[in-house]
Amino acid sequence: MATTADFRNGLVIEFNGELYTIVEFQHVKPGKGGAFVRTKLKNLKTGRVIPNTFNAGVKIEVQRVERRPYQFLYKDGSSYHFMHTQDYEQTFIDEAIIDAPQYLKEGQEVEILFHADTETALSCELPSYVELEITYTEPGEKGNTATNALKEATVETGALVRVPLFIETGERIKVDTRTGVYSERVKN
Numbered sequence: 001m002a003t004t005a006d007f008r009n010g011l012v013i014e015f016n017g018e019l020y021t022i023v024e025f026q027h028v029k030p031g032k033g034g035a036f037v038r039t040k041l042k043n044l045k046t047g048r049v050i051p052n053t054f055n056a057g058v059k060i061e062v063q064r065v066e067r068r069p070y071q072f073l074y075k076d077g078s079s080y081h082f083m084h085t086q087d088y089e090q091t092f093i094d095e096a097i098i099d100a101p102q103y104l105k106e107g108q109e110v111e112i113l114f115h116a117d118t119e120t121a122l123s124c125e126l127p128s129y130v131e132l133e134i135t136y137t138e139p140g141e142k143g144n145t146a147t148n149a150l151k152e153a154t155v156e157t158g159a160l161v162r163v164p165l166f167i168e169t170g171e172r173i174k175v176d177t178r179t180g181v182y183s184e185r186v187k188n
Contacts, residue, residue, distance in 0.1 A: 001059045001060070001061065001062075002059070002060055002061075002062045003057055003058065003059055003060065004027075004037045004054050004055075004056055004057060004058055004060065005056075005057070006060075006062070007022055007025045007037060007039070008022065008025075009022055009023065009024060009025070010022065011062065012044070012062070012063045012064075012065045013041075013060050013061060013062055013063060014060075014061040014063050015041060015052070015060075018043060018044075018045065019043070019044045019045070019063055019065075019115065019122065020041040020042060020043055020044065020050075021041070021042050021044060022039055022040075022041060023039075023040040023041065023042050023049060024039070024040045025037055025038065025039040025040075026038045026039075027056070034055060034056060035055075035056035036053050036054060036055050036056055037053070037054045037055075037056060038051070038053050039051070039052050039053070039054065040052075044113070044122045044123060045097075045122070063115065063116075063117070064115075064116035064117065065113055065114065065115055065116060065122065066113070066114050066116050067111045067112070067113055067114075068084060068111065068112055068114060069084070069085045069086070069109060069110075069111060070082040070083060070084055070085060070091070070109075070110050070111070070112050070124075071083050071085055071107060071108070071109055071110075072104050072105070072106060072107065072108045072109075072110060073090070073106065074106060075104075076092070078094060078095045079092045079093070079094060079095075080092060080093055080094075080095060080098060080101065080104070080124075082110070082112065082124075085109070091112075091121070093112065093121045093124060097121060097122065097123050097124055098123075098124040098126075099123065099124060099125050099126055099177065099178075100126055100177040100178070100180070102157060102158070102159035102180075103126060103130050103132065103155075103157055103159055103175060103177050103180075104126060104157065105130075105132070105156060105157050108126070108130065109127070110124055110125060110126055110127075111124070111125045112124045112125075113125070126177045127177065128176065128177060128178060129174050129175065129176055129177065129183060130174070130175055130177055131172050131173070131174055131175075131186050132155040132156050132157060132159075132161075132172065132173060132175055133155065133156045133170065133171070133172050134153045134154070134155055134156075134163070134167060134168070134169055134170065134171050134172075134173060135154050135155065135156055135169065136153070136154045136169055137151060137152070137153035137154070137163065137167060137168065137169050138151055138152075139168070148164075149164070149165050150162040150163060150164060150165070150182075151163060151164075151165055151167075153167060153173075155173070155175070159180075161173070161175055161180065161181075161182055162181075162182060163182045164182070167182075167185065171185060171186075172185070172186040172188075173185055173186060174186055
C-alpha cells in the first residue's frame with residue numbers, strides 16, 4: 001500500500017476496480033481545511049482521462065506493470081501475433097488495445113505494456129514515427145512546394161495519409177503514429 005505522497009507521473013494504480021495511470025497531479029494545501037491531491041487519471045483499457053481528487057494521506061493500491069519489447073509477426077482476423085525479441089516467446093493481442101494498428105507492418109518493433117501480476121496485455125505502443133512506402137497516389141506536381149496543398153496517398157499497410165503534392169508512388173515517408181499526419185520524406 002502507498003499513499004498520495006508517493007504519486008508521480010506514470011504511476012499505475014487500481015482505482016474503482018480498474019487500472020489507471022497518473023497523467024498529472026498537484027498537491028494542494030489550502031489556507032483552510034485539509035490538504036488534497038488533484039489528479040488526472042488515464043484508464044489503461046479505454047484510454048479515457050478523468051479528473052479526480054484524493055485527500056492527502058489516503059492509501060492507494062499501486063500496480064506493477066512492465067514494458068516488454070516485441071516484434072509484430074502477422075494479423076489473423078482481429079488478433080495480432082507478436083514475438084518477444086529476447087526469449088522468442090509468441091503472444092497475440094486484440095486489435096482494440098493497439099494504439100495505431102493501421103500503421104503496423106510486419107517486422108515492426110513495438111512495446112507491449114503488461115500487468116505484472118496477471119500477465120495480461122494492457123496496451124501496445126508503436127514508435128512515435130514509422131517509415132512507410134507509398135503504394136498508390138495520384139501523379140505529383142514537380143516544384144509545387146510553396147503551397148500547403150495535400151493529396152491522399154495509400155501506404156504499404158493500407159492506411160490513407162494526406163501528403164504534399166510532390167510525393168510520388170514508391171517513395172518512403174515518415175508518419176506520426178499518434179496523429180496519423182505526414183512528417184517528412186525519407187531520403188535514400
